[in-house]
Amino acid sequence: QVLLVESGGGLVEPGGSLRLSCATSGFLFSDSYMSWIRQAPGKGLEWLSYIGPSSGHTNYADSVKGRFSISRDNAKKSLFLQMDSLRADDTALYYCARDEGVSGVDYWGQGTLVTVSS
Amino acid sequence: QSALTQPASVSGSPGQSITISCTVINGDVGNYNLVSWYQQHPGKPPKLIIYEATKRPSGVSSRFSGSKSGNTAALTISGLLAEDEAQYYCSSYTRTRVFGGGTKLTVL
Numbered sequence: 706q707v708l709l710v711e712s713g714g715g716l717v718e719p720g721g722s723l724r725l726s727c728a729t730s731g732f733l734f735s736d737s738y739m740s741w742i743r744q745a746p747g748k749g750l751e752w753l754s755y756i757g758p759s760s761g762h763t764n765y766a767d768s769v770k771g772r773f774s775i776s777r778d779n780a781k782k783s784l785f786l787q788m789d790s791l792r793a794d795d796t797a798l799y800y801c802a803r804d805e806g807v808s809g810v811d812y813w814g815q816g817t818l819v820t821v822s823s
Numbered sequence: 824q825s826a827l828t829q830p831a832s833v834s835g836s837p838g839q840s841i842t843i844s845c846t847v848i849n850g851d852v853g854n855y856n857l858v859s860w861y862q863q864h865p866g867k868p869p870k871l872i873i874y875e876a877t878k879r880p881s882g883v884s885s886r887f888s889g890s891k892s893g894n895t896a897a898l899t900i901s902g903l904l905a906e907d908e909a910q911y912y913c914s915s916y917t918r919t920r921v922f923g924g925g926t927k928l929t930v931l
Contacts, residue, residue, distance in 0.1 A: 749922060750914075755919075764919055766919065809875075
């Protein structure tokens with residue numbers, strides 16, 4: 706059974722930082738590209754970042770470039786997102802997902818909610 | 824970077840077929856099978872229903888089909904069921920991933 710479980714969300718003040726984690730099981734994590742995707746309340750999906758299997762290949766959406774950093778620990782089958790300089794418009798449900806590129810995003814977690822507010 | 828445009832809403836009656844379009848702006852979906860489609864019910868994560876423009880993952884109903892022509896991809900749902908009422912998103916992948924704005928499907 707494939708499982709992706711995000712954690713680390715919560716309430717943070719503007720300018721603050723959070724580190725999201727995603728624990729995975731049930732698929733070959735070390736061979737997989739992984740993405741973070743978010744969804745603001747009542748809004749659509751926004752891809753944020755992906756990381757290749759060996760961490761050497763990363764990419765970011767312009768909206769988070771320079772503020773967010775993706776990383777992974779293949780030994781622990783875990784994905785991370787370090788979020789700095791948070792803004793109110795970063796408020797969203799953050800999904801961890803396996804990203805198969807042209808073959809789509811096939812595994813999704815349930816998401817962790819990040820609220821940026823004073 | 825490409826942008827994807829979807830209609831905000833579509834509707835249909837049970838048993839009917841509907842089509843949701845996804846138009847690529849500043850890009851070309853025609854030469855590459857880059858488009859995937861996702862279904863999202865309220866309070867749930869998205870579910871992959873079409874990938875590489877026309878392929879269905881294992882376990883996805885054959886009532887869902889994908890096509891592409893020029894700069895437009897399309898999702899067709901045939902034999903509409905009440906459970907198909909959901910939000911639908913297209914996505915394209917090149918060096919980054921982009922999602923369309925989403926289409927709300929209402930089953931009347």
